Amino acid sequence: MFNFQKQNIQNQNQIKLKVDYYVNKIILQEKCNKPRIRYLFMRINKKEFEEKLIFKTQNHQQKIEELKKQNMKEYKEQISQLRQIYDLKNQKIEQKFMEEKRLWNQNQIKLLKNLKVNLIIIKMKK
Numbered sequence: 001m002f003n004f005q006k007q008n009i010q011n012q013n014q015i016k017l018k019v020d021y022y023v024n025k026i027i028l029q030e031k032c033n034k035p036r037i038r039y040l041f042m043r044i045n046k047k048e049f050e051e052k053l054i055f056k057t058q059n060h061q062q063k064i065e066e067l068k069k070q071n072m073k074e075y076k077e078q079i080s081q082l083r084q085i086y087d088l089k090n091q092k093i094e095q096k097f098m099e100e101k102r103l104w105n106q107n108q109i110k111l112l113k114n115l116k117v118n119l120i121i122i123k124m125k126k
Contacts, residue, residue, distance in 0.1 A: 012057055
């Protein structure tokens, strides 16, 4: 966040320098060709232009912040959806595991009963 703000400030400064350069270039051209009134008028326009530019960059920053917030909301929603999907799959796996465990235990009990019966039969034969 801090780097982003720092970069925006640098961008604003660069834009301001460019605006100053071009406006001064225009002013110098006008100053050489036109009377002093024209020069003053250009200076006023320069300030208006700078104010508009600053306003536009601020609006741009606000839009960027809004988009970031919106993206964060969407990102959080996606994470919650993925968590739900993960939980659902995890529940299915646990249910399947428990079912297999139950079946395995039943088979073990049957085998033990069969073994006991076989042992009893063998003892009876002796």
